[in-house]
Amino acid sequence: MSADWLLRRGFDGGRLCFASRTALACCLAVLVAWAMGLEHPQWSGMSVWAAAQPLRGQLLEKAFFRFAGTLVGTGAGVLLVLGAPLHPGILVLGLALWVGLCTWAGNLQRGFIAYGTVLAGYSASMVALLDTAHPDRVLHLGADRLATVLTGVVVATLAGYFLAGQGGVADLRARIGGLLVDLLRHLAGTAPAEGRALLSRIAALEEGLDPHAAGSLRSRREVRASRAVLLAAMPLLLRAEGAAPVPVPLARRLADAAGALDRGDAAAACRILATPEGDDELRRLVQGLAEALRGWDAHPVPPAAPPPVALHRDWIGAREAGLRAGGAMLLFGLIWLATGWSLGPFMLLGLSVMISLFSTFENPAQMMRHVSAGQALGMVAAILCHWLLWPLARTELQQILMLVPLLMLAPLLAGHRRTMLAATDYSMILLLMSQPHLPLQEGLPDLLLKGLAVLAAPLTAWAGYRLVxxxxxxxxxxxLVQMMLRDLAAIADNPDALARRRVWQARLYHRALRLVRLSERLAGARDRALAQSLAILTLAHAAMRCHALLAAPDTPDPTRRAAGLARRRLARIARDAGRAGPSLDRLAQRLDGAEAQAIRQAARGLRHVAPAA
Known part of the structure; x- marks a missing residue:
């Protein structure tokens, strides 16, 4: 009854319990850090919120990268402060370069290592900017920062480890098995599956793999093997789209393998798929799936490397994120140096977090609205605490105890669907502005100015995400479409493409899955993205086929010339996609059977990529 009551009012019981546990651990961490005599015990509470995760493996891995990123960032911050006496601009320029570099690198990575890399950037800000008036204390401040973070990480890990879940690996494997069953039956012609729907399912499964990789090397190998299976299924799916039906003997084998997988016998499915019938290309694709399936079925997953998995990296977005973060830090750092604004360092500190951490989100400008709301609530709570409660305190312990009820409001924000994205920032700002200290040194005007400096950071970052x-x-x-077209052109232009076929294809397949998944979050973009992905992938297969025809000694001269011309036109597809179509059609006329049909399908797909090119 109580769960239904909460649900009707917009609360999620699971999130509410998790946030309540985290808030209690946050309060405990602040008390422990204060009892240890640390100067900034509130930083321990901030680390609890930053490290908390609902699954055990995620909790352990994020805690590790939280501390590792802080360690690296603290060292960089200390070095910058030590160099600042030579010229004040060294601090600003060095901080801009460091934050920009860490933001660039973080956007090229995945999972918690990306978080740790970005954290190393803004951790330097916390050391270099919080006590600029006393550079002689920077080593003490750095040591205090490390100690408080470690305290928070330890408390968060101990508080959450035994209550955190372990993740649904069995459910994930069942979903991958079900997908393979549907794909094999689709290839065999025994199930009315639709190719685009299967591609969408592959994309959804691939996106959900990374959380299962956290926490252990075995989990990483499991996820790598699962991803290899999904990527090996991609070319078979392409082969089924628009190509001639598979030979009847192979169709029977595929149906038998699907039945074995449906019964949970992946080993039998591997044996059935190991020696398929059909043309050379089809046999290679089916054997590639069998190889990936063999590595995925092993328990525990063997240390031997499965088929190559080359992942998408957003080089364009990473470069832009690094330039945006470094440029913003440099611009506002120079304004601070020119004006001497006393709260400039506080604003720069917040900006370094907003402009770097959230750049890894898919839509950071939209996130800034929730962040601003959470920080505004945290600022109000901090001011009320300083103004109304802390004047009544006689000890620092009483100050911390008075802060606890305000910290325990965070679970209510985290548990409601409308405010859940603002809850963490509420806690972070409340803690950042609430250092226990007697006697009180800041009056209401000082607190208001500090609060405005805090709010200026997400607003400035929002402008940066919208304008730069x-x-x-x-x-x-x-x-993504641009990078896929560049990959296609590189495949067509590289004479050694056949030797690196599996790596090229794995990266291109992964980018196609990312494109499909991203488009599903955009109204009306899903069908176009599915068509673009399938078109570019079929064109890549056509380019590989051109390389194979050119490499084969028995290829007739007219076919060789047609393949060479089609390959050269595909290499220039980003500049002139229209000219590749006639070349592919002429090549198809010199082939027959499934080969000719696949080349014609690639030529038809050009209409989907020409506008993007």
Whole structure:
């Protein structure tokens, strides 16, 4: 009854319990850090909120990268402060370069290592900017920062480890098995599956893999093997789209393998798929799936490397994020130096977090609205605490105890669907502005000015995300299409493409899955993205086929010339996509059977990529 009551009022019981546990651990961490005599015990509470995760593996891995990133960032901050006496600009320029570099690198990575890399950037800000008036204390401040973070990480890990879940690996494997069953039956012609729907399912499964990789090397190998299976299924799906039906003997084998997988016998499915019938290309694709399936079925997953998995990296977005973060830090750092604004360091500190951490989100400008709301609530709570409660305190312990009820409001924000994205920032700002200290040194005007400096950071970051290399789902989608076309052109242009076929294809397949998944968050973009992905992938297969025809000694001269011309036109597809179509049609006329049909399908797909090119 109580769960239904909460649900009707917009609360999620699971999130509410998790946030309540985290808030209690936050309060405990602040008390422990204060009892240890640390100067900034509130930083321990901030680390609890930053490290908390609902799954055990995620909790352990994020805690590790939280501390590792802080350690590296603290060292960089200390070095910058030690160099500042030579010239004040060294601090600003060095901080801008460091934050920009960490933001660039973080946007090229995945999972919690990306978080740790970005954290290393703004951790330097926390050391270099919080006590600029006393550079002689920077080593003490750095040691205090490390100690408080470690305290928070330890408390968060101990508080959450035994209550955190372990993740649904069995459910994930069942979903991958079900997908393979449907795909094999689709290839065999025994199930009315639709190719685009299967591609969408593959994309959804691939996106959900990374959380399962956290926490252990075995989990990483499991996820790598699962991803290899999904990527090996991609070319078979392409082969089924628009190509001639598979030979009847192979169709029977595929149906038998699907039945074995449906019974949970992946080993039998591997044996059935190991020696398929059909043309050379089809046999190679089916054997590739069998190889990936063999590595995925092993328990525990063997240390031997499965088929190559080359992942998408957003080089365009990473470069833009690094330039945006470094440029913003440099611009406002120079304004601070020119004006001497006493709260400039506080504003720069917040900006370094907003402009770097949230750049890894798919739509950071939209996130800034929730962040601003959470920080505004945290600022109000901090001011009320300083103004109304802390004047009554006689000890620092009483100050911390008076802060606890305000910290325990965070679970209510986290548990409600409308305010859940603002809850963490509420806690972070409340803690950042609430250092226990007697006697009180800041009056109400000082607190208001500090609060305005805090709010200036997300507003400035929002303007940066909207005006400087604007970040949106649509723009990320265009970047993916551009990179896929560059991959296609590179495959066509590289004479050694056949030797690196599996690596090229794995990266291209992964980018196609990312494009499909991203488009599903955009109204009306899903069908176009599915068509673009399938078109570019079929064109890549056509380019590989051109290389194979050119490499074969028995290829007739007219076919060789047609393949060479089609390959050269595909290498220039980003500049002139229209000329590749006639070349592919002429090549198809010199082939027969499934080969000719696949080349014609690639030529038809040009209409989907020509506008993007």
């Amino acid at each position: 290399y604007p970040v949106s789902l649509q723009r990320r989608q265009r970047h």
